[in-house]
Amino acid sequence: MEPRSSFPHPSSRPSLGKRHQVNNGGDGDDDDAHNVEYSFAIEYSGPPVGYDIPRAVPIAVDEIPVAAPVASSSLLKDSSLPVIQPIKKSTPVGRKPSREPKLSSESSISSSSLTGSGASSTGPNMSRVVPTQVDSNGASGRLTGNYCKVKSSEGRRSSGRLKSLDSQCNSCESLDCVIGVESTPKLSGLIGASGKLERPDCHDNMHLSVELPDDNRGEADVGFQDYMNPGNSESTGSGSSSHAVSSEAFSSKEEDLNEEETPCHAKRPSVVTFRDPDPSDVVLEESEYSEVESNQARPQAERPGKKGSCYRCLKGNRFIEKEVCIVCGAKYCFNCLLRAMGSMPEGRKCVTCIGFSIDDAKRGTLGKASRMLRRLLTEMEVKHIMGSEISCPANQLPPERVSVNGEALSGEKLHILQSCPNPPKKLNPGHYWYDRVSGFWGKVGQKPCQIISPQLNVGGQIDRKASNGNTDILINNREITKKELLMLKLARVPCEGKPHFWLSADGSYQEEGMKQIKGHIWSNSTIKLVCALLSLPTPPDSVDSGGDELNGANRSYPEHKALCKFLLLGDTKSGTSTIYKQAKLLFNVPFSEDERQNIKVMIQSNLYRYIGIVLEGREQFEEECMIERRKKLVIDQPGPSGQMDEKTLYSISPQLKAFSDWLLKVMASGNLEVIFPAATREYAPFVEELSKDAAFQATYLRRNELDMLPSVATYFLERAVEISRTTYEPSDLDILYAEGITSSHGLSCMEFLFPKPPHQSSIESEYQNYDSSLRHQLIRVHPRNLGENCKWLEMFEDVDIVLFCVSLTDYDEFFEDKNGVLTNKMLASRQLFEKIITHPTFKDKTFLLLLNKFDMLEEKLEQSPLTKCEWFRDFNPVISHNYHNGSRRNNNAPRAQYAFHYIALQFKRLFNSLTDHKLFVSLVTGLEQETVDEALRYAREILNWDEEQCNYTNNESSYDFEASSSS
Numbered sequence: 013m014e015p016r017s018s019f020p021h022p023s024s025r026p027s028l029g030k031r032h033q034v035n036n037g038g039d040g041d042d043d044d045a046h047n048v049e050y051s052f053a054i055e056y057s058g059p060p061v062g063y064d065i066p067r068a069v070p071i072a073v074d075e076i077p078v079a080a081p082v083a084s085s086s087l088l089k090d091s092s093l094p095v096i097q098p099i100k101k102s103t104p105v106g107r108k109p110s111r112e113p114k115l116s117s118e119s120s121i122s123s124s125s126l127t128g129s130g131a132s133s134t135g136p137n138m139s140r141v142v143p144t145q146v147d148s149n150g151a152s153g154r155l156t157g158n159y160c161k162v163k164s165s166e167g168r169r170s171s172g173r174l175k176s177l178d179s180q181c182n183s184c185e186s187l188d189c190v191i192g193v194e195s196t197p198k199l200s201g202l203i204g205a206s207g208k209l210e211r212p213d214c215h216d217n218m219h220l221s222v223e224l225p226d227d228n229r230g231e232a233d234v235g236f237q238d239y240m241n242p243g244n245s246e247s248t249g250s251g252s253s254s255h256a257v258s259s260e261a262f263s264s265k266e267e268d269l270n271e272e273e274t275p276c277h278a279k280r281p282s283v284v285t286f287r288d289p290d291p292s293d294v295v296l297e298e299s300e301y302s303e304v305e306s307n308q309a310r311p312q313a314e315r316p317g318k319k320g321s322c323y324r325c326l327k328g329n330r331f332i333e334k335e336v337c338i339v340c341g342a343k344y345c346f347n348c349l350l351r352a353m354g355s356m357p358e359g360r361k362c363v364t365c366i367g368f369s370i371d372d373a374k375r376g377t378l379g380k381a382s383r384m385l386r387r388l389l390t391e392m393e394v395k396h397i398m399g400s401e402i403s404c405p406a407n408q409l410p411p412e413r414v415s416v417n418g419e420a421l422s423g424e425k426l427h428i429l430q431s432c433p434n435p436p437k438k439l440n441p442g443h444y445w446y447d448r449v450s451g452f453w454g455k456v457g458q459k460p461c462q463i464i465s466p467q468l469n470v471g472g473q474i475d476r477k478a479s480n481g482n483t484d485i486l487i488n489n490r491e492i493t494k495k496e497l498l499m500l501k502l503a504r505v506p507c508e509g510k511p512h513f514w515l516s517a518d519g520s521y522q523e524e525g526m527k528q529i530k531g532h533i534w535s536n537s538t539i540k541l542v543c544a545l546l547s548l549p550t551p552p553d554s555v556d557s558g559g560d561e562l563n564g565a566n567r568s569y570p571e572h573k574a575l576c577k578f579l580l581l582g583d584t585k586s587g588t589s590t591i592y593k594q595a596k597l598l599f600n601v602p603f604s605e606d607e608r609q610n611i612k613v614m615i616q617s618n619l620y621r622y623i624g625i626v627l628e629g630r631e632q633f634e635e636e637c638m639i640e641r642r643k644k645l646v647i648d649q650p651g652p653s654g655q656m657d658e659k660t661l662y663s664i665s666p667q668l669k670a671f672s673d674w675l676l677k678v679m680a681s682g683n684l685e686v687i688f689p690a691a692t693r694e695y696a697p698f699v700e701e702l703s704k705d706a707a708f709q710a711t712y713l714r715r716n717e718l719d720m721l722p723s724v725a726t727y728f729l730e731r732a733v734e735i736s737r738t739t740y741e742p743s744d745l746d747i748l749y750a751e752g753i754t755s756s757h758g759l760s761c762m763e764f765l766f767p768k769p770p771h772q773s774s775i776e777s778e779y780q781n782y783d784s785s786l787r788h789q790l791i792r793v794h795p796r797n798l799g800e801n802c803k804w805l806e807m808f809e810d811v812d813i814v815l816f817c818v819s820l821t822d823y824d825e826f827f828e829d830k831n832g833v834l835t836n837k838m839l840a841s842r843q844l845f846e847k848i849i850t851h852p853t854f855k856d857k858t859f860l861l862l863l864n865k866f867d868m869l870e871e872k873l874e875q876s877p878l879t880k881c882e883w884f885r886d887f888n889p890v891i892s893h894n895y896h897n898g899s900r901r902n903n904n905a906p907r908a909q910y911a912f913h914y915i916a917l918q919f920k921r922l923f924n925s926l927t928d929h930k931l932f933v934s935l936v937t938g939l940e941q942e943t944v945d946e947a948l949r950y951a952r953e954i955l956n957w958d959e960e961q962c963n964y965t966n967n968e969s970s971y972d973f974e975a976s977s978s979s
């Protein structure tokens with residue numbers, strides 16, 4: 013029956029307007045739907061009244077403003093029309109909205125699919141105007157002003173950073189969108205059905221509200237389908253929200269909402285600001301919460317302020333220490349942390365992120381408290397929070413998201429995997445392969461990354477192509493990768509004929525069908541170094557044993573930190589091992605006991621070699637003396653009667669002569685290294701005697717004439733007695749100067765972290781954290797180990813930067829090849845440089861040229877001009893005499909500086925002509941620690957620039973993408 017007149021309830025009358033349902037503002041606890049009261053008009057049959065009766069005007073249904081569906085194509089053409097996404101009315105159970113959103117108009121949002129109990133659908137093509145207050149009921153209750161966005165692919169729930177779903181853009185294209193006829197431009201907040209503010213990115217300031225069912229995934233799907241199909245609105249039940257929140261917790265800046273000020277498709281994203289969370293805003297119902305939230309998409313923080321600023325107060329910079337939310341990645345400063353994360357019942361999560369599963373990339377940091385947290389809270393509190401972080405259900409790895417050999421794990425299998433003696437590190441959701449026999453473990457399609465405990469009853473049969481190998485060689489039924497094959501070859505495992513091996517967990521291997529064990533791959537000490545270089549795993553229990561050349565490569569730095577690889581290369585005697593050793597001392601990478609023992613033996617045998625060279629020189633000088641004497645005698649006393657004194661300045665006692673003969677014989681046979689350390693005890697007294705011997709000292713004074721004696725020999729010969737003793741322990745400097753320490757295999761590898769910079773008062777520790785956030789690996793390789801045409805360079809394909817070392821003093825030095833041809837060493841270095849920079853493996857690699865031995869350059873230039881090298885023929889610097897003198901006083905060595913710049917330029921030109929890239933150059937004196945430190949830091953900086961440039965480009969493109977998607 014159509015009412016002829018209506019008398020609204022007095023309490024609701026002033027605000028009735030176009031409302032279709034009325035909240036009488038009742039007493040608080042009643043459900044919204046039950047609060048609605050209607051007054052019906054009845055026909056007046058009493059006595060005539062003497063005053064004007066208010067008249068209800070009959071409503072023409074046809075004239076009620078309605079929303080009509082609009083095809084997306086037409087919407088896109090006429091972008092000035094505000095688009096309203098359907099709103100689902102949430103009917104809270106037994107709860108009244110805590111606060112109403114502040115709206116400047118009540119009839120502002122239309123929906124095509126009114127699904128709440130208080131608003132019945134008006135048919136497939138009609139939308140009805142709903143008071144927006146319904147939304148506040150559905151508000152999910154943890155708004156705190158944190159900035160998170162929901163991933164577009166699963167964007168059903170918006171949280172924190174109330175950004176519209178990326179998928180809206182798509183949905184607008186694929187659906188009929190609805191134009192709210194009475195949309196109001198001045199909303200003080202854009203509120204999604206979940207009670208959260210939605211910032212419609214793709215429509216910018218168009219007032220969007222997306223239906224985000226809260227109850228459970230099944231219903232969410234229904235709701236979402238309804239959203240996709242507005243005509244089907246009847247079928248959706250009333251959405252109930254598990255949480256309540258006040259919409260006052262947020263407000264959007266008016267400028268973003270004013271259509272006139274902000275063009276509809278403006279690329280500038282709306283700015284949303286939040287007030288501080290009020291504890292009363294946050295109402296959680298724990299029971300519903302975990303099952304609802306754990307199924308939800310993980311929010312992702314979007315940086316609200318400038319780079320490096322706190323996500324809450326928007327202050328600070330990247331140098332300010334911050335704590336990161338393990339869910340959305342939002343970063344908070346010391347002052348904001350507790351306000352943003354509250355009591356941290358699930359560890360370091362924004363209050364809005366509680367209940368969400370964590371970012372898998374941050375799994376490695378679970379339970380590892382930061383310094384900031386320790387400063388902020390007591391030890392007990394930190395312990396408690398970290399305990400919760402590790403143990404709370406929301407942070408656990410979902411077993412079904414881990415598959416091993418094609419089988420998704422059950423909870424029990426995951427437990428087996430995680431609780432075995434040597435579990436996989438960094439286990440994240442994903443597909444893995446597992447070789448049960450050997451314990452090899454890796455990601456599907458990739459080489460092994462770890463050797464875990466063998467024989468675990470986890471996963472199905474391993475697939476031949478599990479690691480995407482293409483070598484035709486099988487290990488335990490898996491076709492191995494190229495790198496593994498390289499490793500086997502270097503371990504001297506015969507791989508001809510494409511064999512199939514059985515490899516057991518202890519490293520013993522046999523060919524398929526054979527009973528006999530052919531060998532043991534881990535018994536070869538070089539293999540561990542090779543594995544470190546190739547980023548292949550080694551068995552956990554052999555990590556620390558006998559890694560003579562590993563030099564700390566296996567030091568257990570935090571696994572979750574990325575590894576940055578520097579490859580140090582250079583021609584013979586360019587100084588690579590000196591730089592490598594310097595880096596070891598610099599970064600405090602200790603030598604193991606074994607290594608120290610080997611170094612001691614090496615230094616002592618070097619000492620005997622130097623002594624041998626001096627003794628050889630003594631013989632030569634003695635002989636020269638004798639010849640001189642004979643000549644003189646012939647002149648002075650011609651005839652047979654002349655008697656010649658056999659003793660010269662260079663003559664030694666018979667005992668020392670015997671020692672000298674023995675030493676020179678051993679050296680000639682090439683067995684000097686073999687007789688140590690046994691020789692030390694026996695021959696140390698001779699060294700002492702020699703050092704006091706006048707002939708030996710006289711020879712030593714003429715050491716410059718001994719071509720074979722390296723300049724470092726002086727350093728050791730002056731302490732010959734001390735070094736020859738059995739009690740000798742090499743100092744750091746001894747190690748630095750010692751020859752041959754890193755070249756036994758020609759391959760050395762160490763891992764290090766850059767030390768933290770000195771503490772600066774205003775610059776806090778993010779920079780310091782940054783320093784330690786990256787592990788570095790320095791690999792040094794001798795060119796002779798690169799094989800013919802540098803074919804083994806392939807092994808180093810994943811290095812981040814190549815440090816190519818050239819000795820500045822090589823320009824006037826020559827070496828003789830086996831055909832007797834003399835080659836300038838600088839030109840030989842250039843040739844190697846060319847080979848390496850043009851090698852296909854190093855295409856597009858970053859190169860840093862280390863011009864070494866600068867300390868010797870000035871002195872050398874005085875004796876020998878740079879133009880001695882044909883490549884430097886046009887070096888002709890104009891050096892002011894005054895400047896020259898002045899700078900010499902200041903030890904600035906201008907000629908050496910000029911020469912350095914000139915040589916650097918020659919290399920840069922060459923590099924650019926061959927690669928079209930830029931060559932970086934650093935000046936080094938390998939024996940001086942600071943210069944090596946500077947060079948390595950420079951290498952790190954170069955990589956940071958590269959990365960920043962890359963990030964910048966990525967950011968740019970993602971901005972462009974977002975921007976273009978909004979137009």
Ligand SMILES: Nc1nc2c(ncn2[C@@H]2O[C@H](COP(=O)(O)OP(=O)(O)OP(=O)(O)O)[C@@H](O)[C@H]2O)c(=O)[nH]1
Nearest residue numbers: 584585586587588589590724755865868937938939
């Ligand atoms: N004066 C001076 N001598 C250096 C410098 N760097 C290295 N040397 C010396 O030069 C010689 C060769 O240096 P190494 O570091 O052994 O050279 P390398 O590149 O390892 O060459 P190989 O020994 O052939 O592997 C050693 O005697 C070093 O002590 C430097 O900056 N200044």
Ligand SMILES: [Mg+2]
Nearest residue numbers: 589590752755
């Ligand atoms: Mg060397």
